[in-house]
Amino acid sequence: MIVCKFGGTSVASAEQIKKVTNIVQSNPKRKIVVVSAPGKRFSDDIKVTDLLIDLADAVLKNSEVEEKLQNVINRYKDIAAGLGLDNKICEVIEQDLRERIALKVDQELFIDTLKASGEDNNAKLIAEYFNSIGIPAKYVSPKEGLVVNNPPERTFALTETYENLKDLGKGKESIVFPGFFGYTKDGVLRTFDRGGSDITGSILAAAVGAELYENFTDVDCVFSANPKVVNDPIGIEEITYREMRELSYAGFSVFHDEALIPVFKLAIPVNIKNTNNPSAPGTRIVPTRKPNGRPVIGIAADHGFSTLYVSKYLMNREVGFGRKLLQIIEEENISYEHTPSGVDDISVILRSDQLTPEKEDRIVKRVKEELHADDVYFRHGFSMIVIVGEGMRNNTGLAARAASVISSTGANIEMINQGSSEVSLVFGVLQQYENQCLRALYEEFFSPVIV
Ligand code: ASP
DSSP states (O other), X not given: OEEEEEOGGGGSSHHHHHHHHHHHHTOTTEEEEEEOOOOOSSTTOOOHHXXXXXXXXXXXXXXXXXXXXXXXXXXXXXXXXXXXXXXXXHHHHXXXXXXXXXXXXXHHHHHHHHHHXXXXXHHHHHXXXXXXXXXXXXXXXXXXXXXXXXXXXXXXXXTHHHHHTTTTTOSSSEEEEEOSEEEOTTOOEEEOSXXXXXXXXXXXXXXXXXXXXXXXXXSSSEESSOTTTSSSOOEESEEEHHHHXXXXXXXXXXXXXXXXXXXHHTTOOEEEEETTSTTSOOEEEESOOOOOSOSOOEEEEEEEEEEEEEEOTTGGGSTTHHHHHHHHHHHTTOOEEEOOBOSSXXXXXXXXXXXXXXXXXXXXXXXXHHHOOSEEEEEEEEEEEEEEOGGGGGOTTHHHHHHHHHHHTTOOOOEEEEOTTOSEEEEEEEGGGHHHHHHHHHHHHHSSSOO
């Protein structure tokens, strides 16, 4: 069996849903179809999920709701009309939305309830369409087994989900399952992170032991570098889970990084494909791959990092220094990314959006007072450039090449980090050098011929 997930642009209009239908029909193994909410139809369009967040906001603020509600309903009306469905399904959707609005409860959970209606109602509509053209299909709600944890932790599926859903798709009908959310044991709806329909697809693929998880989007493949920065980067045919994880850490957003976990555990391959060009082979994410002649498979870059610099004479001899430092960070509810260190100094690299001036002041004060550090300060505005490839392990001199390319752009390397797996090499530079570094590194490792 194949689980296939269709992202927002793939289900944004009647025309797109017809393409989805052809894809599903062309392979009888595609029994489980996971759908997003209608996404953008053109670049300035607004995703239904964003319309719903806006609507939820208006409800919570007791401001004008009706127009925002109609904007959402109209998106479904357009789709239903284009698919030749009668208005009944739109009445069902309208009633569902009004019921959700009436539930106005705890702020965060209320927003989740409205947000999730985007995928939920789209799944109902698409199942209805499949049946109307003779594809036996059933809408299945996540209520039937996709069990998630309780707040306040970020949402993840509990292990019983996999047992609950193991027989999904074993009947005659195709299953249309909404992405993006599940229910707690007490029946409370919770959404995953944005882009979380990828996670639902992966959970279902693992639950039914699918032979393949197909993730349909609007690009032909994952590219070896950001095509908005690097001119015409080559596409990636095959990539390991580990390589994909490292690249998505620094901005490769084609596939949600949390979505790798369920399929990784069962070694189920993932195929990223294009709804608008389904015959293109796409990118396969697999447990292991054959070397392709290049040590590097992709180069990613992301900005918005800060560093906390701490130095103290004889730090290296002080038992527990690192733990105490990280505990202070933890107590501010901040996660950290890297901790490069010298003999008497250590930097903690963090995502800047977790910091506030108050938090920074508190951290600096506590590190000085409690750890008796000599020098403590924050710096902001860093980018992380991540060079990824399983082939790097067996390639000497790669770090030297990368460092020399980066310095040729004029950027100072503020940090270098190589994990012991040697699948990735991370360089910290000032944000203004990010794009130059990315282009220069791409040139070095991908052009013009195979290394
Ligand atoms: N519709 C949700 C979003 O826009 C989830 C998804 O499409 O994966 O984030």
